[in-house]
Amino acid sequence: xxxxxxxxxxxxxxxxxxxxxxxxxxxxxxxxxxxxxxxxxxxxxxxxxxxxxxxxxxxxxxxxxxxxxxxxxxxxxxxxxxxxxxxxxxxxxxxxxxxxxxxxxxxxxxxxxxxxxxxxxxxxxxxxxxxxxxxxxxxxxxxxxxxxxxxxxxxxxxxxxxxxxxxxxxxxxxxxxxxxxxxxxxxxxxxxxxxxxxxxxxxxxxxxxxxxxxxxxxxxxxxxxxxxxxxxxxxxxxxxxxxxxxxxxxxxxxxxxxxxxxxxxxxxxxxxxxxxxxxxxxxxxxxxxxxxxxxxxxxxxxxxxxxxxxxxxxxxxxxxxxxxxxxxxxxxxxxxxxxxxxxxxxxxxxxxxxxxxxxxxxxxxxxxxxxxxxxxxxxxxxxxxxxxxxxxxxxxxxxxxxxxxxxxxxxxxxxxxxxxxxxxxxxxxxxxxxxxxxxxxxxxxxxxxxxxxxxxxxxxxxxxxxxxxxxxxx
Amino acid sequence: xxxxxxxxxxxxxxxxxxxxxxxxxxxxxxxxxxxxxxxxxxxxxxxxxxxxxxxxxxxxxxxxxxx
Numbered sequence: 001x002x003x004x005x006x007x008x009x010x011x012x013x014x015x016x017x018x019x020x021x022x023x024x025x026x027x028x029x030x031x032x033x034x035x036x037x038x039x040x041x042x043x044x045x046x047x048x049x050x051x052x053x054x055x056x057x058x059x060x061x062x063x064x065x066x067x068x069x070x071x072x073x074x075x076x077x078x079x080x081x082x083x084x085x086x087x088x089x090x091x092x093x094x095x096x097x098x099x100x101x102x103x104x105x106x107x108x109x110x111x112x113x114x115x116x117x118x119x120x121x122x123x124x125x126x127x128x129x130x131x132x133x134x135x136x137x138x139x140x141x142x143x144x145x146x147x148x149x150x151x152x153x154x155x156x157x158x159x160x161x162x163x164x165x166x167x168x169x170x171x172x173x174x175x176x177x178x179x180x181x182x183x184x185x186x187x188x189x190x191x192x193x194x195x196x197x198x199x200x201x202x203x204x205x206x207x208x209x210x211x212x213x214x215x216x217x218x219x220x221x222x223x224x225x226x227x228x229x230x231x232x233x234x235x236x237x238x239x240x241x242x243x244x245x246x247x248x249x250x251x252x253x254x255x256x257x258x259x260x261x262x263x264x265x266x267x268x269x270x271x272x273x274x275x276x277x278x279x280x281x282x283x284x285x286x287x288x289x290x291x292x293x294x295x296x297x298x299x300x301x302x303x304x305x306x307x308x309x310x311x312x313x314x315x316x317x318x319x320x321x322x323x324x325x326x327x328x329x330x331x332x333x334x335x336x337x338x339x340x341x342x343x344x345x346x347x348x349x350x351x352x353x354x355x356x357x358x359x360x361x362x363x364x365x366x367x368x369x370x371x372x373x374x375x376x377x378x379x380x381x382x383x384x385x386x387x388x389x390x391x392x393x394x395x396x397x398x399x400x401x402x403x404x405x406x407x408x409x410x411x412x413x414x415x416x417x418x419x420x421x422x423x424x425x426x427x428x429x430x431x432x433x434x435x436x437x438x439x440x441x442x443x444x445x446x447x448x449x450x451x452x453x454x455x456x457x458x459x460x461x462x463x464x465x466x467x468x469x470x471x472x473x474x
Numbered sequence: 475x476x477x478x479x480x481x482x483x484x485x486x487x488x489x490x491x492x493x494x495x496x497x498x499x500x501x502x503x504x505x506x507x508x509x510x511x512x513x514x515x516x517x518x519x520x521x522x523x524x525x526x527x528x529x530x531x532x533x534x535x536x537x538x539x540x541x
Contacts, residue, residue, distance in 0.1 A: 209528075307513065308517060310510065310513065311510075311513055311514050311517065313510070314510065314514055325488070329488075329489070329490055332493070332495065337495070340495065341495075341499050344495075344496050344499065344503075345499070345503050345506065345507065347483065347484065347487070347488050348480055348483055348503065348507055349507075349511075350511070353511055353514050353515075355527050356514050356515075356517075356518040356521070357514060358527030358528050359518065359521055359525050359526065359527045359528075360514075360517055360518070360521075361527070361528035362525055362526060362527060362528045363521070363525065364528075365528060
């Protein structure tokens with residue numbers, strides 16, 4: 001296995017024991033970027049010289065006995081929503097193509113303090129307002145498993161770079177599913193933490209009350225390692241939660257399958273029956289059977305009703321327009337046409353409709369609190385469809401054909417956890433008959449990422465035979 | 475929902491005139507918005523009167539903004 005195919009868990013001891021140098025690792029990633037970028041377009045900006053300088057500093061520190069921890073010397077990429085001091089942060093848009101922030105996001109600062117090395121800024125769906133990563137200005141990002149297909153979005157470049165080995169992990173954001181959707185479609189693991197768990201200071205917002213920052217990596221352990229570095233209260237973020245962080249890595253060592261016995265799993269078939277691709281339905285059933293076979297109890301929930309899922313978009317609309325109004329007035333022609341179309345529509349949502357959507361959110365919170373008195377975990381498909389071709393006009397949705405750029409097809413199963421703020425992780429659990437990855441997501445209790453990661457880890461460790469790499473990575 | 479309504483909202487609330495791009499999408503917006511607003515209104519009709527919104531902001535407090 002080459003260096004770029006390894007996980008943080010595999011690389012960290014090699015770096016600590018000085019068997020490999022951060023310079024080797026960064027060089028390997030940069031070579032993979034050079035090899036794959038002409039096809040994948042997962043990056044908007046690559047920091048070749050800066051990352052090699054950082055790698056040299058990390059090598060020197062480690063050789064002199066100043067090893068900082070598991071992320072020291074590990075190369076990563078960041079969705080181009082994260083402010084990086086002195087380096088352009090475009091939001092994936094011509095609107096901000098020359099914007100250079102004078103400070104870095106808290107997440108970037110914390111990863112720098114942990115010794116991780118930033119390779120570059122990932123391509124994304126423009127301003128995170130979409131799920132296909134068909135970026136009209138910077139070009140579409142492509143799926144490493146089939147480069148004619150979307151990687152998902154909006155953190156498409158992040159997931160694609162991790163899957164292709166051109167970064168060891170990445171940092172994305174999730175407002176309707178934008179960490180979990182591309183993770184599922186690219187066959188990697190992505191975590192949306194509890195709302196407020198990870199600082200959003202220095203992150204270009206999409207919808208303030210639903211935005212989440214989180215990791216995308218090759219494994220559950222890797223996600224836990226990154227979360228350890230980035231989680232925690234940040235006084236600079238008004239939405240940051242003053243809730244102590246757990247140890248996210250230690251519980252993974254207590255990974256006995258006996259922990260599944262007696263676990264209460266909630267499922268919501270009303271949300272997806274009749275609209276799930278058959279291969280995804282099959283994989284979901286296999287996952288649920290595994291939990292049942294190992295002693296978990298499956299409980300069918302009648303919540304959430306499918307008809308409220310579209311309403312959650314009202315919050316996004318109001319908050320999006322508030323942020324973008326000035327640019328839509330001064331330089332509307334710089335937006336991609338589809339993103340602009342969605343944003344312009346947002347100006348027509350009346351205030352009381354927005355408030356009613358927030359009242360619905362209060363009801364939603366009450367329902368989920370009741371549900372989690374009866375269950376420990378909820379399992380859902382991450383997406384109802386697998387990666388579809390770039391540029392396709394419509395895709396099937398039940399009996400209809402819909403434009404996936406406007407319709408909420410891809411966010412149907414994921415927006416639930418953005419609306420309620422609960423943590424959710426997408427795991428690669430299988431493949432379609434065409435060889436496209438399928439993700440299944442586990443939603444845990446608020447601020448109980450440690451327990452969620454532990455359960456995900458137990459599942460993952462008993463399914464290592466499913467770990468495959470896309471052809472581009474080999 | 476009328477196209478003229480949306481045009482007036484843009485002019486009077488957003489302080490600009492609808493350009494060719496927005497004009498071309500206004501008829502579609504009327505259809506999509508009508509459906510969306512009706513679905514929220516339908517759900518909201520059954521809310522208990524005392525139901526308050528989920529918190530959308532946190533009141534200002536003195537923060538240490540050192541980096």
